[in-house]
Amino acid sequence: MRRRFGLSLPPPFAASPPAPVSVRAAEATDGAAIAAVKWRSWRRAYRTILPDAFLDDLAVVPTPGYWIGRAAVPPSHRHGCFVAGPRGTVLGIADVAPTRDEDLDREAVTEVLVLYVDPAAQRRGIGGALLAAAVDHARTTGAAEVVLWVAEANVGARAFYEAAGWRADGAGKRFEVTPEVAMEEVRYRLGPIPPP
Ligand SMILES: CC(C)(COP(=O)(O)OP(=O)(O)OC[C@H]1O[C@@H](n2cnc3c(N)ncnc32)[C@H](O)[C@@H]1OP(=O)(O)O)[C@@H](O)C(=O)NCCC(=O)NCCS
Secondary structure: OHHHHOOOEOOOOOOOOOOOOOEEEOOHHHHHHHHHHHHHHHHHHOOOOOOHHHHHOOOOOOOHHHHHHHHHOOOOOOOEEEEEOOOOEOOEEEEEEEOOOOOOOOOOEEEEEEEEEOHHHOOOOHHHHHHHHHHHHHHHOOOOEEEEEEEOOOHHHHHHHHHOOOEEEEEEEEEEOOOOOEEEEEEEEEOOOOOO
């Protein structure tokens, strides 16, 4: 399919290359694979946190079209979309942007909006490599701190961030996935990060 249409593939269609896996800026042709990896990883990560019926019927949101746009035309130089895997393969994604939080300085704080590794490729250092690329992008585009929101009950991801030196900063909020489905989130923070 890649040869025919020029599209990147997610697992299980793309074979998982041996470690170390490289991280690169996303391209428009990665859009469908990014959407697929996020969908697969999301369904697995929230299985014991959100209702089964909701996850079983989960829509692909954002759509491939959204990711094609994010990769092809970043809204600003501070936005960044990264994928793990050689060209033509997407094993994980990280998406960063100026923070959305009104209590923080938007000019100085970057947010990791999305960080997902395909379930078939977890615990191989890929999440760590994507997070490092996200922080590096924040640093080189002038951020002094980086934040992210994680489900309070997502103990695996929280352990991952803590192992990378991030700490909960005490902020919390209720994230309404839909009007009927919600989860509590906590904010994690890294910083101050040294300038480049
Ligand atoms: C969380 C996630 C991004 C981590 O990526 P990963 O590639 O699996 O993690 P890495 O291999 O880079 O892990 C680095 C270190 O973090 C820690 N860590 C990672 N996952 C962990 C877990 N589930 N439980 C405890 N510690 C964990 C370990 O110290 C690990 O080092 P080790 O494997 O040598 O023990 C990935 O597991 C994932 O996508 N999970 C589902 C989606 C999700 O929760 N995303 C975050 C939303 S905010």
